[in-house]
Amino acid sequence: MDFMMKAIGIIHTPLIDKSKAPIQSSRSDIIGTIEVFPQYMEGLEGIEDFSHIYLLYGFHRSEQEISLKVQPFLDDQYHGVFTTRYPCRPNPLGLSVVQLTGKQANVLCFKGADMLDGTPLLDIKPYIPEFDVFSVDKTGWYQHRKLP
């Protein structure tokens, strides 16, 4: 079963060079803006009352061939791609939680950019601790990773 996903907006960030992008939004203080296309603006009603949101987006600059074993940025070993956030993956889906800092019409301002400039936005969902915070006891290779 295939799904056609369309960009509903564009994420603007100062990140142009892949090698300089932060590893994760939680490690980033970089500011960005989300330009939601005007035809979807009504769907943003009330979003300014949330402090954190999920951005789901397309990895538009994953030009490499897809491999099922990859070396994540924080380790020197290869791991199954589904145990990593590596951008080059069978479906080019990216996920970041960012802090929403403002809204003007169809443009959202946020902190925590870890995606490249021009990233096509696919969805926004609210981040709600009761739904999204889990008590975890195992984080696989990440617990024994090479880099901090």
Place this chain on the structure above:
Amino acid sequence: MDFMMKAIGIIHTPLIDKSKAPIQSSRSDIIGTIEVFPQYMEGLEGIEDFSHIYLLYGFHRSEQEISLKVQPFLDDQYHGVFTTRYPCRPNPLGLSVVQLTGKQANVLCFKGADMLDGTPLLDIKPYIPEFDVFSVDKTGWYQHRKLP
């Protein structure tokens, strides 16, 4: 910019009837299995060492017409669709964090099913508290919702 997303597996759950599905995985003890198609099995290497994973999937049974203002299951007011997890949305992308309880070859067992049986799987990502747990001060309409 459009992206073609392909199913990389199928999520099997006992949930057939939309009206009986739990609101969120965090409120569910229901067990399910994920059948990852054999050609992607190598990408699962090491996943058994994670206790929680993100499932990204397609809402394959959102037959309604898309509306930008929706009434979420927990409230009696209409809100912008991007402030909700409502399944019928501009791109039919679903997101759940579930607890991984076992792995046998290309099949994963999990707890926390909130998606319907037969849901097409699009991606799996590791859930890592350092990346995924945020301190939140505003959760919009959810703070004042009608239902608990």
